């Protein structure tokens with residue numbers, strides 16, 4: 001493989017495009033988020049798709065506060081020692097989901113490693129509150145690894161999210177640099193436990209952060225073996241100077257090749273493209289899973 005020159009990395013290729021924020025649906029999402037004093041990963045992680053997703057009338061709520069106890073090398077969410085545990089947050093998330101009339105909704109969280117139960121109780125309360133307020137809404141949860149504590153993961157699964165998502169993020173060799181407080185094997189174990197419990201399981205990886213092609217295929221095999229059904233692959237974008245640099249720009253053609261590879265492996269649904277993120281068009285990804293055919297973004 002040819003090594004890209006630093007100047008070719010600094011220039012974003014033409015296929016990395018963001019829609020400018022704006023429009024009535026965008027404003028409505030922003031009002032609902034602000035009025036309910038909620039956080040979204042769209043804002044906190046500076047997601048490049050915010051203009052597009054919010055204009056579709058959706059957002060990904062981020063619970064357990066806005067400060068993460070981990071310091072991943074790719075993630076723009078603020079790191080530190082959180083001070084709040086907002087027990088009213090589940091109610092407000094449920095209210096926002098109902099106001100947005102979401103038929104499929106995605107919720108994620110920061111890691112709360114300082115809490116004995118890692119925030120699993122708030123996770124379970126949020127799932128239950130959303131299901132009670134919006135019984136026809138399918139709910140996708142994107143959680144951390146709960147330090148590999150099975151009983152905490154099961155607290156979340158017992159609240160019965162419709163899709164359980166935990167991102168592997170990168171290949172084994174890059175894991176320490178990308179997620180110093182997580183582990184490749186632990187993430188695969190968490191996903192395997194969720195799949196063994198019968199959850200529809202989803203995971204994703206960023207490409208272009210330093211991995212090589214044989215490592216990608218090995219990771220996709222491991223994810224499939226763990227029981228993951230829904231896969232997302234997207235281009236890593238460096239959120240600021242202090243984060244890991246982009247190693248290469250993966251072309252749309254290569255993303256299409258990985259989609260074909262993963263589909264051949266047996267994943268039920270594969271979203272693979274430069275701008276794909278875990279929650280990007282999640283309603284469309286889940287539609288391909290048996291039992292979810294009727295899912296749409298809104299009621």
Ligand code: SF4
Nearest residue numbers: 042047049050053279
């Ligand atoms: S891709 Fe996900 S995180 Fe990004 S703007 Fe869309 S919903 Fe938010």
